[in-house]
Amino acid sequence: MLNVGAHPPCQHTMPDEAADQSALRLAAGPAARYDPLMHPPRDSTDADVAIVGGGPAGLMAAIAAAERRRRVTLFEQLDRPGAKLLASGGGRCNLTNTLNESAFMARFGRNGRFMQPALAAMGSKRLRAFFARLGVPTACRDGLHVYPASDSAVTVQSALWRRCRELGVRVLLGARVSDLWLEGGRLAGLVAGPQRFRAGRVVLATGGAGYPDLGGGRSGYDLAARTGHRIVEPSAALAPLRLAQSWPRRCAGVGLAAARVWIDLPGQPRAGVTGELLVTHSGLSGPAVLDLSGQVAVLLRDHNPVPLRVDLSPGVSADQWLARFEEWSVRQGRRIVRVLLSGHLPRRLAEVICEQAGLAPQAPAATLARGQRRALAELLTGLPVTVTATGGFERAMVTRGGVSLKDVDPRTLASRRLGGLFIAGELLDLDGPCGGFNLQWAFASGWLAGSNAAGRDEQE
Numbered sequence: 001m002l003n004v005g006a007h008p009p010c011q012h013t014m015p016d017e018a019a020d021q022s023a024l025r026l027a028a029g030p031a032a033r034y035d036p037l038m039h040p041p042r043d044s045t046d047a048d049v050a051i052v053g054g055g056p057a058g059l060m061a062a063i064a065a066a067e068r069r070r071r072v073t074l075f076e077q078l079d080r081p082g083a084k085l086l087a088s089g090g091g092r093c094n095l096t097n098t099l100n101e102s103a104f105m106a107r108f109g110r111n112g113r114f115m116q117p118a119l120a121a122m123g124s125k126r127l128r129a130f131f132a133r134l135g136v137p138t139a140c141r142d143g144l145h146v147y148p149a150s151d152s153a154v155t156v157q158s159a160l161w162r163r164c165r166e167l168g169v170r171v172l173l174g175a176r177v178s179d180l181w182l183e184g185g186r187l188a189g190l191v192a193g194p195q196r197f198r199a200g201r202v203v204l205a206t207g208g209a210g211y212p213d214l215g216g217g218r219s220g221y222d223l224a225a226r227t228g229h230r231i232v233e234p235s236a237a238l239a240p241l242r243l244a245q246s247w248p249r250r251c252a253g254v255g256l257a258a259a260r261v262w263i264d265l266p267g268q269p270r271a272g273v274t275g276e277l278l279v280t281h282s283g284l285s286g287p288a289v290l291d292l293s294g295q296v297a298v299l300l301r302d303h304n305p306v307p308l309r310v311d312l313s314p315g316v317s318a319d320q321w322l323a324r325f326e327e328w329s330v331r332q333g334r335r336i337v338r339v340l341l342s343g344h345l346p347r348r349l350a351e352v353i354c355e356q357a358g359l360a361p362q363a364p365a366a367t368l369a370r371g372q373r374r375a376l377a378e379l380l381t382g383l384p385v386t387v388t389a390t391g392g393f394e395r396a397m398v399t400r401g402g403v404s405l406k407d408v409d410p411r412t413l414a415s416r417r418l419g420g421l422f423i424a425g426e427l428l429d430l431d432g433p434c435g436g437f438n439l440q441w442a443f444a445s446g447w448l449a450g451s452n453a454a455g456r457d458e459q460e
């Protein structure tokens with residue numbers, strides 16, 4: 001652990017320059033780690049507000065509390081803050097979107113309304129203004145998704161880090177919090193390594209269980225559960241899906257700009273999800289599949305495998321395909337169906353569809369039998385695939401489930417179970433689809449939790 005008690009101010013050896021990530025790692029390298037043998041256990045009166053987790057929620061909470069002149073210490077188990085933030089949006093960081101508050105909340109399902117006070121405090125417009133003030137202007141090029149104008153997640157992470165430093169936030173890297181410290185049933189601080197840290201208020205912002213190499217894990221759930229919070233069973237969301245079929249291996253890397261994917265089980269909406277689709281060597285990915293994956297993961301618990309259907313060309317109905325085949329047979333009868341189909345689909349996918357419809361590789365359009373036309377039209381508008389597993393937490397960009405919203409006050413994000421504790425970000429039972437939803441929630445909830453953690457103490 002970096003700089004626990006022994007060297008108070010040197011946590012801020014992080015670089016000024018956004019792009020200098022190697023220096024960032026160096027500053028927090030193993031040589032600087034805390035050695036428990038050299039520093040025996042003792043109590044430390046450290047902070048008004050302690051933040052657990054240095055992701056977007058934790059960094060925002062730290063800034064909000066420090067701007068209210070509180071002494072803030074942030075604990076991050078990795079040797080760098082914001083590891084997921086840096087990886088977000090393929091390194092470009094889709095940090096929010098332009099939806100209004102109600103449309104935004106609706107995309108989180110039944111729990112969405114819980115977010116209202118946080119969005120009122122730090123919604124999309126305020127967030128963009130906040131980052132502009134920190135020297136990170138944002139851009140929205142498609143009318144929906146908002147990225148830093150630099151198209152670089154590093155600028156976002158560095159700006160947050162710089163602001164923490166300006167405000168005197170003490171950041172401890174390589175500092176894994178193992179417990180909350182209670183005295184007579186009241187929150188007194190936390191435990192990291194062999195040391196207890198006294199803090200009037202604690203913000204838990206440890207994120208979800210996905211991507212363990214970027215800091216994902218169960219520790220936040222354990223900390224919350226040990227202090228009486230109910231946990232909605234976490235499962236992988238925004239994860240790729242593995243299929244029983246072998247054809248994806250042949251099509252790995254193939255993408256469709258738009259496909260509609262739905263769960264082919266009774267009671268599941270046929271509308272499904274429409275968006276980009278990507279074939280991987282073991283199955284499917286891309287926003288359409290990622291957005292459906294949370295639901296699939298839950299179904300897989302009792303229903304394995306889960307059947308899906310994929311409409312490879314939403315907007316073209318089966319009847320329209322049949323009309324197209326008729327036209328091909330009349331006007332282009334000598335041309336090979338597989339080649340004609342490649343005009344509408346990636347070539348390798350067209351081959352798979354023709355094979356599944358029972359066509360010979362060189363079958364000309366004029367020879368298409370009625371049954372084959374029907375089979376082709378059905379496959380194109382509802383290709384059946386079978387999901388055997390998701391990419392699991394290893395590949396889950398967010399986690400479904402988490403600390404029950406019943407145990408947290410949405411107006412302040414204060415725990416209803418333990419006074420002085422606040423909970424923010426993905427650790428809570430909220431997950432959104434692809435498109436800047438999850439980062440917006442992390443920023444907004446971190447801001448609200450940090451602002452309230454900085455508020456007047458009942459004991460003051």
Ligand SMILES: Cc1cc2nc3c(=O)[nH]c(=O)nc-3n(C[C@H](O)[C@H](O)[C@H](O)COP(=O)(O)OP(=O)(O)OC[C@H]3O[C@@H](n4cnc5c(N)ncnc54)[C@H](O)[C@@H]3O)c2cc1C
Pocket residue numbers: 052053054055056057058075076077078081082083084085087088089090093094095096175176177178205206207208210211214215216217219220396397398424425426427435436437438439440442
């Ligand atoms: C590859 C990838 C791409 C993504 N792209 C996008 C995107 O473009 N847009 C979008 O909106 N969302 C995206 N997301 C989701 C988004 O990054 C997360 O929802 C968001 O980072 C959650 O923020 P958080 O602060 O709650 O948690 P995290 O970012 O997970 O931060 C939690 C931090 O707490 C630390 N921690 C955990 N336990 C402890 C402990 N016991 N003690 C000390 N520290 C601890 C972790 O190391 C971690 O740094 C992406 C996620 C991934 C994995």
